[in-house]
Amino acid sequence: MAGSNTSDAFVVFDRVQKSYDGETLVVKDLNLSMPKGEFLTMLGPSGSGKTTCLMMLAGFETATHGEILLDGRPINNIPPHKRGIGMVFQNYALFPHMTIAENLSFPLEVRGMDKSVREEKIKRALDMVQMGQFGNRRPAQLSGGQQQRVALARALVFEPELVLMDEPLGALDKQLREHMQFEITRLAHDLGITVVYVTHDQTEALTMSDRVAVFNDGVIQQLAPPAELYEAPKNSFVAQFIGENNTLEGVVTEISNDKCVVKLDDGELIDARPVNVTKVGERTRVSIRPERVEMNKARLQPGAHTLKATVCEFIYMGDIFRTRLSVAGNDDFIIKTRNAPDAVRLQPGTEIEIGWLPQDCRALDA
Amino acid sequence: MSDTILRTADGKPLKAALQRASAVARRRAFWLVLPLLAFVVITFVVPIGQMLSRSVTNDAFSANMPQLVAWFEANPEGTEPDEAAFAALAADLTNAAAERTIGSVATRINYDVSGTRSLFTSAGRKAKKLEAPFKESVVAMDPKWGEPIVWAAMRNASAKLTTSFYQAAMDRKLSAKGVFEKAPGDLQVYLKLFGRTLALSAVVTFLCLLLGYPVAHLLASLPMSKSSLLMILVLLPFWTSLLVRTTSWMVLLQEQGILNNTLVGLGIISDENRFALMYNQAGTIIAMTHILLPFMILPLYSVMKTIPVSYTRAARSLGATSWTTFRRIYVPQTVPGIGAGGILVFILAVGYYITPALVGGATGTLISNQIAFHMQDSLNWSLAAALAAMLLGAVLALYWVYDRLVGIDNMKLG
Numbered sequence A: 001m002a003g004s005n006t007s008d009a010f011v012v013f014d015r016v017q018k019s020y021d022g023e024t025l026v027v028k029d030l031n032l033s034m035p036k037g038e039f040l041t042m043l044g045p046s047g048s049g050k051t052t053c054l055m056m057l058a059g060f061e062t063a064t065h066g067e068i069l070l071d072g073r074p075i076n077n078i079p080p081h082k083r084g085i086g087m088v089f090q091n092y093a094l095f096p097h098m099t100i101a102e103n104l105s106f107p108l109e110v111r112g113m114d115k116s117v118r119e120e121k122i123k124r125a126l127d128m129v130q131m132g133q134f135g136n137r138r139p140a141q142l143s144g145g146q147q148q149r150v151a152l153a154r155a156l157v158f159e160p161e162l163v164l165m166d167e168p169l170g171a172l173d174k175q176l177r178e179h180m181q182f183e184i185t186r187l188a189h190d191l192g193i194t195v196v197y198v199t200h201d202q203t204e205a206l207t208m209s210d211r212v213a214v215f216n217d218g219v220i221q222q223l224a225p226p227a228e229l230y231e232a233p234k235n236s237f238v239a240q241f242i243g244e245n246n247t248l249e250g251v252v253t254e255i256s257n258d259k260c261v262v263k264l265d266d267g268e269l270i271d272a273r274p275v276n277v278t279k280v281g282e283r284t285r286v287s288i289r290p291e292r293v294e295m296n297k298a299r300l301q302p303g304a305h306t307l308k309a310t311v312c313e314f315i316y317m318g319d320i321f322r323t324r325l326s327v328a329g330n331d332d333f334i335i336k337t338r339n340a341p342d343a344v345r346l347q348p349g350t351e352i353e354i355g356w357l358p359q360d361c362r363a364l365d366a
Numbered sequence B: 001m002s003d004t005i006l007r008t009a010d011g012k013p014l015k016a017a018l019q020r021a022s023a024v025a026r027r028r029a030f031w032l033v034l035p036l037l038a039f040v041v042i043t044f045v046v047p048i049g050q051m052l053s054r055s056v057t058n059d060a061f062s063a064n065m066p067q068l069v070a071w072f073e074a075n076p077e078g079t080e081p082d083e084a085a086f087a088a089l090a091a092d093l094t095n096a097a098a099e100r101t102i103g104s105v106a107t108r109i110n111y112d113v114s115g116t117r118s119l120f121t122s123a124g125r126k127a128k129k130l131e132a133p134f135k136e137s138v139v140a141m142d143p144k145w146g147e148p149i150v151w152a153a154m155r156n157a158s159a160k161l162t163t164s165f166y167q168a169a170m171d172r173k174l175s176a177k178g179v180f181e182k183a184p185g186d187l188q189v190y191l192k193l194f195g196r197t198l199a200l201s202a203v204v205t206f207l208c209l210l211l212g213y214p215v216a217h218l219l220a221s222l223p224m225s226k227s228s229l230l231m232i233l234v235l236l237p238f239w240t241s242l243l244v245r246t247t248s249w250m251v252l253l254q255e256q257g258i259l260n261n262t263l264v265g266l267g268i269i270s271d272e273n274r275f276a277l278m279y280n281q282a283g284t285i286i287a288m289t290h291i292l293l294p295f296m297i298l299p300l301y302s303v304m305k306t307i308p309v310s311y312t313r314a315a316r317s318l319g320a321t322s323w324t325t326f327r328r329i330y331v332p333q334t335v336p337g338i339g340a341g342g343i344l345v346f347i348l349a350v351g352y353y354i355t356p357a358l359v360g361g362a363t364g365t366l367i368s369n370q371i372a373f374h375m376q377d378s379l380n381w382s383l384a385a386a387l388a389a390m391l392l393g394a395v396l397a398l399y400w401v402y403d404r405l406v407g408i409d410n411m412k413l414g
């Protein structure tokens, strides 16, 4: 999936930069290449430049520098209506003065299709999103989720090869959102379309995508499949941004190829896997996922490092327990334990010992 | 049945309880709007009602000629005026002359049959000397008294309610048979003027839309700092006196004005072929379009500002050219603004007075100038009222048509 070979790439961003005001770069040196059929998600905090990238691809903004290629052709000079890119907007942008069927008919009419062909395609597209019986309604007469489906159907009805979606599920409640996540991935897969999806919801990104591009400050911090992103974050921004994460700060005292020793700020020495630290004496943030921390000594593997910890807070969450600990001067160290029959419910103030495997503990940039 | 009525906890019907609860709030709200209500009633409803009633009632004749009125009531239409009628006429004329009301009686009849004013005033002077048989002596005084049209006019004027001012406003004249008939072509004034008023207003409205639409769009899409500057430019005319603006157009466009002088100076037109842009319809159209333009721009702007850019973007991404996007996506969404601006400008234009009076010349004046003439110069207030009422009716009819076609709640004024 993660083929970044430019020859078979469908969408390519080549050293793209964008500035709105000539003073700050909103997108800095973006390089990205997507094969046909990929579902790629741009994930990042607000203002990180995701929408800007999408708008450049759709043709509503021009790149200040660099080139964007679609199917091998540079698109900088192709006007938006000739790019043949389907787009789903955050507020759906269904035309309020047209019925649902007319909304879907619009892209077909401007392509000069016959009435019978149009009707056939509209029916198929509406059925695809289970909105077949709503063709005569106006957008204002539909619920948010229904409007969302129609927007999706409208973006797909003219059979584009590339579809862009800018936070399409942002306005929906949790259940509907999860349902639509599933629907969108299913449709994208069934139709074999290439999708660029923008969100700032990390679960959405992880569950839907083939690859996720994590944006921060106009730069792609990491571009990887979801599992890799979660389990092997390349820097501390990605580690912090994706999922829950514990960090301990310290200095590298020893370093070899796949192992390093970090002296934490309270003097404790721990083993970790070096990711983007290179030399002794460098400051580092050590990152450990909460579910990789073990407090049951019996279950710790030999060689696992142990540390003393004080329980600060115990939170019952049903399926799991979330316990906040004070570890090596960090009062915000979270561990998660499964609500198993033998699980202990820790009282605040209890002193315990925790441990983890050195390979789960990643030394990242400070 | 009583089981289905919702009741409060202590058993009172819910609706009554609700009404009582909100009555206090409503009463307080009423006191707040009372000053405005009083203001509107005193300055608007009452004078307009007065004015409108004047268009159908004019008692200048009926109040001052009681005996003749009584005779008209006793004898149906078509009765030849007999001796009793002439006796009543003579008595009334004597009375009216004594009470010095003969002038208004004369004026009233003169409205319907022009050239009869002196007939009444001179008869008033001689009436005291009239003796029986009155028929002969009155007709001997002036043979016109025997003419059926004079009697038809007097019968018509003796009624409590009269349509003669509306008939006059529609260019219909009283005939000898006592009915109103269409006046000959060269005497038709008002209908032509109504037609011209509506046509010119439509042209002005259309020009305002043509000029205002792009400006409003620019206002709505420019960044804040630039759009506020443009907005000031749009509003600037509002802060300048109407007279100043109109007279500036006169300075600019008259035959010896700046524009013509420049064109002649540059040799583009010869001295004999100066453009006649003032004191005619062109002048009225130019000046009124300029003055009414903000009333088109502002409603359009307020509608356009609420249209998110994502609609046009969506249309473009769906494959529409910018022209198709404009025509099929953008314009339909600005219809409420077009409607509001159009109605506003049209209604203002239909009643416009000062500008056409100053720059309209002979061909560019509107019905309101004629109304003003009857109010101030000819003092035929009833005719002015009838013309004004017809104008009001036309505007209301337009409003009704608009409501049927577009819907009033689709209109957005700001």
Ligand SMILES: Nc1ncnc2c1ncn2[C@@H]1O[C@H](COP(=O)(O)OP(=O)(O)OP(=O)(O)O)[C@@H](O)[C@H]1O
Pocket: A020, A021, A026, A044, A045, A046, A047, A048, A049, A050, A051, A052, A053, A200
């Ligand atoms: N039209 C514009 N003119 C000037 N600056 C802009 C414009 N659009 C966006 N920006 C700026 O560019 C930066 C990136 O904006 P962008 O909309 O791409 O962020 P985003 O990642 O989509 O954020 P969000 O998740 O909040 O939608 C922001 O700092 C924003 O202020």
Ligand SMILES: [Mg+2]
Pocket: A050, A051, A052, A166
């Ligand atoms: Mg965005």
